[in-house]
Amino acid sequence: MKIVVIGNGMVGYKFCEKLVAKQSNQHKIVVFGEEIRPAYDRVHLSEFFAGKSADDLLMATADWYSENNIQLLLSDPIIHIDRANKKITSHHGLVEDYDILVLATGSAAFVPPIPGVEKQGVFIYRTIEDLELMTAYAKKAKTGAVIGGGLLGLEAAKAMLDLGIVDTQVIEFAPRLMPRQIDDAGSKILQHKLESLGLTIHTNKNTSAILGDDRITGMQFTDDTQIDVDMLVISAGIKPRDELAKQAGLAVGPRGGIMVNEQLQTSDENIYAIGECALYNNMIYGLVAPGYEMADVVVAKLTGGEKTFTGFDMSTKLKLIGVDVASFGNPFVASNEGRAIVLEDTHKGIYKRINISNDGKELLGGILIGDADAYNMLLQTCKSKVVLPPNPEDIILGSRGGSEASEGAGVASLPDDALICSCEAITKGMICSSVTDAACETVDAIKKCTKAGTGCGGCVPMIKDLMVHTMKTQGKYVRNVLCEHFDYSRQELFDLVKLKELKTYDEVLNELGKGDGCELCKPPVASILASLWNELILAKGNDTAQDSNDRFLANIQKGGTYSVVPRIPGGEITPDKLIVIGSVAKKYNLYTKITGGQRIDLFGAHLTDLPNIWQELIDAGFESGHAYGKSLRTVKSCVGSTWCRFGLHDSVSFAIEIEERYRGLRSPHKLKSGVSGCIRECAEAKSKDFGIIATEKGWNLFVCGNGGSKPQHALLLASDIDSETCIKYIDRFLMFYVKTADPLTRTATWLNKMEGGIDYLRNVVVNDSLGMAAQWETEMKLHVATYECEWKAAIETPEIRKRFSHFVNAPEEKDPTVKFDEMREMKKAKEWK
Amino acid sequence: MTVEKILTWFYACKTTDVPENGGVCVKYNDEQIALFHFTRRNEWYATQNECPHRQQMALSRGMIGSQNGEPKVACPFHKRTFSLITGECLSDDECSIKTYEVKIEDGNVFIAVEE
Ligand code: SRM
Ligand SMILES: Cc1cc2nc3c(=O)[nH]c(=O)nc-3n(C[C@H](O)[C@H](O)[C@H](O)COP(=O)(O)OP(=O)(O)OC[C@H]3O[C@@H](n4cnc5c(N)ncnc54)[C@H](O)[C@@H]3O)c2cc1C
Ligand code: SF4
Ligand code: FES
Numbered sequence: 001m002k003i004v005v006i007g008n009g010m011v012g013y014k015f016c017e018k019l020v021a022k023q024s025n026q027h028k029i030v031v032f033g034e035e036i037r038p039a040y041d042r043v044h045l046s047e048f049f050a051g052k053s054a055d056d057l058l059m060a061t062a063d064w065y066s067e068n069n070i071q072l073l074l075s076d077p078i079i080h081i082d083r084a085n086k087k088i089t090s091h092h093g094l095v096e097d098y099d100i101l102v103l104a105t106g107s108a109a110f111v112p113p114i115p116g117v118e119k120q121g122v123f124i125y126r127t128i129e130d131l132e133l134m135t136a137y138a139k140k141a142k143t144g145a146v147i148g149g150g151l152l153g154l155e156a157a158k159a160m161l162d163l164g165i166v167d168t169q170v171i172e173f174a175p176r177l178m179p180r181q182i183d184d185a186g187s188k189i190l191q192h193k194l195e196s197l198g199l200t201i202h203t204n205k206n207t208s209a210i211l212g213d214d215r216i217t218g219m220q221f222t223d224d225t226q227i228d229v230d231m232l233v234i235s236a237g238i239k240p241r242d243e244l245a246k247q248a249g250l251a252v253g254p255r256g257g258i259m260v261n262e263q264l265q266t267s268d269e270n271i272y273a274i275g276e277c278a279l280y281n282n283m284i285y286g287l288v289a290p291g292y293e294m295a296d297v298v299v300a301k302l303t304g305g306e307k308t309f310t311g312f313d314m315s316t317k318l319k320l321i322g323v324d325v326a327s328f329g330n331p332f333v334a335s336n337e338g339r340a341i342v343l344e345d346t347h348k349g350i351y352k353r354i355n356i357s358n359d360g361k362e363l364l365g366g367i368l369i370g371d372a373d374a375y376n377m378l379l380q381t382c383k384s385k386v387v388l389p390p391n392p393e394d395i396i397l398g399s400r401g402g403s404e405a406s407e408g409a410g411v412a413s414l415p416d417d418a419l420i421c422s423c424e425a426i427t428k429g430m431i432c433s434s435v436t437d438a439a440c441e442t443v444d445a446i447k448k449c450t451k452a453g454t455g456c457g458g459c460v461p462m463i464k465d466l467m468v469h470t471m472k473t474q475g476k477y478v479r480n481v482l483c484e485h486f487d488y489s490r491q492e493l494f495d496l497v498k499l500k501e502l503k504t505y506d507e508v509l510n511e512l513g514k515g516d517g518c519e520l521c522k523p524p525v526a527s528i529l530a531s532l533w534n535e536l537i538l539a540k541g542n543d544t545a546q547d548s549n550d551r552f553l554a555n556i557q558k559g560g561t562y563s564v565v566p567r568i569p570g571g572e573i574t575p576d577k578l579i580v581i582g583s584v585a586k587k588y589n590l591y592t593k594i595t596g597g598q599r600i601d602l603f604g605a606h607l608t609d610l611p612n613i614w615q616e617l618i619d620a621g622f623e624s625g626h627a628y629g630k631s632l633r634t635v636k637s638c639v640g641s642t643w644c645r646f647g648l649h650d651s652v653s654f655a656i657e658i659e660e661r662y663r664g665l666r667s668p669h670k671l672k673s674g675v676s677g678c679i680r681e682c683a684e685a686k687s688k689d690f691g692i693i694a695t696e697k698g699w700n701l702f703v704c705g706n707g708g709s710k711p712q713h714a715l716l717l718a719s720d721i722d723s724e725t726c727i728k729y730i731d732r733f734l735m736f737y738v739k740t741a742d743p744l745t746r747t748a749t750w751l752n753k754m755e756g757g758i759d760y761l762r763n764v765v766v767n768d769s770l771g772m773a774a775q776w777e778t779e780m781k782l783h784v785a786t787y788e789c790e791w792k793a794a795i796e797t798p799e800i801r802k803r804f805s806h807f808v809n810a811p812e813e814k815d816p817t818v819k820f821d822e823m824r825e826m827k828k829a830k831e832w833k
Numbered sequence: 834m835t836v837e838k839i840l841t842w843f844y845a846c847k848t849t850d851v852p853e854n855g856g857v858c859v860k861y862n863d864e865q866i867a868l869f870h871f872t873r874r875n876e877w878y879a880t881q882n883e884c885p886h887r888q889q890m891a892l893s894r895g896m897i898g899s900q901n902g903e904p905k906v907a908c909p910f911h912k913r914t915f916s917l918i919t920g921e922c923l924s925d926d927e928c929s930i931k932t933y934e935v936k937i938e939d940g941n942v943f944i945a946v947e948e
Contacts (some may be wrong), residue, residue, distance in 0.1 A: 032928065179921075271929060369918030456897070515900045515902065516873050516897075516898055516904065517854075517873075517900030518900060519895075519907035519912060519914070521898075522896055540853070542855065543855070544852050544854045544897075545896075548894050548896060548908075549909070551855075551896070556891070556909050558909065560891055577892060702920070806890075807860040807865075808845070808846045808850050808868070809846050809859055809860055815890055817865075817883075832887045832889070833887070
């Protein structure tokens with residue numbers, strides 16, 4: 001049988017993939033695509049602006065098609081279907097006959113008939129070419145607008161910001177954003193969040209004309225207002241590509257879309273339509289998951305299976321970075337169908353709504369804005385009709401008081417047919433049996449075995465929970481081991497290395513591990529060795545076990561150059577030292593920037609120059625800032641009582657003392673601190689791993705705060721303590737953390753996982769409940785006494801200094817491939833492809 | 834018919850110039866070659882220095898190790914890993930890298946290039 005597919009988009013590709021997986025080589029498959037490249041991941045199209053290349057986005061390379069005997073003809077759209085003779089004709093004049101024809105022509109952006117849409121600077125947002133055109137045009141544009149405040153429109157608006165158009169406005173015709181997914185109250189919160197990202201939002205606004213001569217200069221609205229814009233993206237909805245079907249006389253819907261039945265057959269039984277061009281039950285499914293399901297149904301049918309398509313859930317989660325928005329099931333339930341429970345926190349920008357059936361047993365749908373962590377769980381509860389707990393509000397508020405439901409109980413309550421990965425249609429049952437039957441015991445193994453989690457990736461946390469849950473029910477003790485080479489957790493390894501007094505990576509591997517090691521176990525073992533023995537981290541035998549940044553004592557940057565960050569304790573620096581930094585930067589042509597940590601970063605240093613740069617800095621009294629290490633970064637300070645009219649104590653001096661005490665301490669992740677001179681907290685101490693705030697009577701010590709992607713404020717460990725006690729507590733706190741945390745776990749996450757939480761931690765640190773305090777304090781004293789600047793040691797040891805050359809056989813030569821661009825009188829790394 | 838590749842061996846450096854269980858970059862005309870001494874396995878490998886992911890000249894600065902016995906190198910930029918034997922990308926990606934033969938004579942390292 002010969003199957004011809006028209007359209008090589010996401011769904012057309014998925015059809016090929018599924019067909020090949022079912023029955024290789026039994027059918028002859030020919031695919032025609034209109035675009036110049038093989039199918040790519042349109043869902044993640046916006047990542048093109050975040051640095052992904054067109055190749056990164058490909059679903060499969062051209063080789064994949066030929067390896068699987070699929071004939072792929074690109075840049076050649078089909079222009080005619082001759083149903084009587086079962087033949088099609090392409091734009092280039094190729095004629096192919098078919099037994100079965102599959103239309104996967106997708107959709108195009110719907111462009112409303114506004115006068116002026118043809119002007120330069122007006123774009124749509126659908127293909128890689130659209131994005132390339134936008135990128136080129138954006139260079140000259142200062143103001144931008146997007147017509148359409150739906151899912152795609154908001155994504156396009158965020159893309160404009162990413163393109164550097166800081167003044168971007170969103171024009172929505174409806175009274176609220178995302179009118180099909182969220183309600184008015186939710187839209188208000190979302191609007192607020194988007195405005196804080198820098199977007200301007202107009203609702204109830206109808207565009208009447210696009211102004212300008214050849215190129216757009218502004219927009220005119222029906223309410224007689226105008227705005228100036230240099231660039232516009234239209235994202236007002238989609239229009240199914242049914243033109244070919246229509247011309248061939250297939251039945252199409254009154255508002256477009258190729259009509260299909262439950263088998264996805266069109267009005268011609270030998271022709272199928274799948275994906276965004278198909279109209280099932282008067283509905284176009286503008287998401288990828290239903291398209292994949294359609295592909296699956298047709299593949300089943302062609303390979304002798306039995307499946308039907310009976311509609312699909314349209315729940316969605318917005319991918320906008322920085323704003324969580326999700327909508328699932330029926331987000332707007334009418335009052336006779338059920339009732340809504342709403343949580344609205346305008347301060348934090350959180351809105352959650354769940355709709356439950358009148359008998360309170362079933363979740364019908366809902367909306368999550370500002371915090372969509374519960375999305376997967378709620379979606380499953382809704383789709384699988386899991387009976388709700390007696391107080392359904394708990395599922396959005398979290399249970400208050402009483403026995404706390406553990407996270408695992410969540411996945412356990414789902415039925416086996418709950419769809420976990422909707423991109424690949426993988427159920428809970430399939431994931432659990434990959435663990436029990438196929439012995440998959442890592443998320444990667446499950447991904448390879450079932451394909452779950454390989455689409456948008458949103459379900460990966462749930463896959464992990466299911467895996468752990470299944471292994472536990474099998475009676476397996478789920479061990480938290482480093483990697484295939486070590487059967488120990490970091491904490492176990494730490495104790496064993498100490499007990500056996502092992503000093504090099506190879507000794508540790510010989511004694512406690514197997515194989516040759518890898519990039520997962522080398523850095524944590526190297527860090528354990530450094531924390532324990534406090535020896536030079538580049539000592540022979542341990543140098544190549546260090547993460548690449550530690551090995552070169554600098555962070556690698558785009559293009560292969562490095563950054564140089566001298567320590568500036570507490571952020572205090574003399575004019576003379578500032579001058580040295582300036583002259584070194586000038587001499588070696590470095591880009592300079594004040595960092596978020598109150599110090600100065602010099603970027604763009606060639607590997608070969610690093611020792612010379614550091615030589616000059618060290619001669620002027622600087623030392624390594626450990627910006628590359630999993631170790632103490634900065635202790636931020638505010639100016640404090642020496643100058644500030646509110647200052648209670650000298651926060652700068654205390655910050656310097658703290659920074660000099662803990663500099664160089666190797667730990668599971670980086671450590672940051674801050675000291676503020678009063679409760680106004682100008683040093684942001686409460687966002688640090690440990691933060692100190694002056695009080696009338698002494699200091700308050702806070703621990704386990706974090707910035708980063710999941711910010712969390714530090715919690716009070718002890719109040720009104722003197723400087724000496726404060727340092728004693730920090731010594732104990734840090735040593736406890738260094739010994740027990742998993743690799744790459746910040747103190748906040750470490751505490752979140754600690755049973756008993758802050759009360760337990762306080763007991764250990766303040767009341768010495770483990771009886772370890774004295775030992776930890778002694779160990780910290782040893783650290784302080786043996787501290788040495790790594791860069792000083794490196795430049796003084798010829799054996800180490802020699803390693804800082806790009807070519808081993810031409811040590812004087814710099815890497816000729818390193819290239820820079822100019823920007824604002826300095827340089828920047830050349831953009832990578 | 835088999836086409837014989839004509840290999841030329843060139844002198845790269847001394848064995849002691851290469852860190853144990855680590856790599857260095859060797860210049861050969863305009864080519865950059867990453868040379869690794871896998872001391873633990875007593876093996877030598879050479880690959881292209883450029884990581885195909887973002888075209889960065891960085892593999893020689895990467896960390897080496899093994900995965901199910903297969904020797905590999907991890908790029909310092911985004912941790913894509915490549916087999917040192919076949920050059921194949923092990924992080925389920927499509928790209929692969931070129932590998933070269935290495936031989937040691939009297940403490941000198943030689944790499945074979947195709948002419
Ligand atoms: C230079 C700097 C940005 C700037 O121009 O201001 C910076 C630059 C980098 N940060 Fe940062 N962070 C900088 C301040 C911060 C801050 C603000 C602060 O320290 O007050 C934060 C949030 C506070 C926090 O850590 O809790 C911050 C949170 C991160 C994170 C997220 C950590 C987390 O727990 O989620 C990463 C990723 C990581 O470490 O895994 C990161 C990673 C990085 C890396 C190392 C990314 C990389 O691997 O290349 C960047 C290295 C640049 C370099 O080579 O020097 N950077 N980074 C800042 C250097 C401060 C300094 O003097 O040392
Ligand atoms: C920016 C963006 C973000 C998105 N985000 C999400 C998301 O988060 N979640 C989600 O589920 N969905 C999302 N979508 C929608 C998703 O991309 C589509 O649902 C999916 O691509 C549909 O696949 P398809 O194969 O039906 O259509 P397409 O991917 O559009 O493929 C159709 C292909 O057929 C070609 N074609 C058309 N006519 C012919 C012809 N006559 N001859 C030959 N070839 C032809 C077209 O050129 C095209 O390449 C997003 C879409 C965009 C544009
Ligand atoms: S936030 Fe930090 S890690 Fe991210 S780009 Fe900026 S400097 Fe780099
Ligand atoms: S450049 Fe090597 S992994 Fe990205």
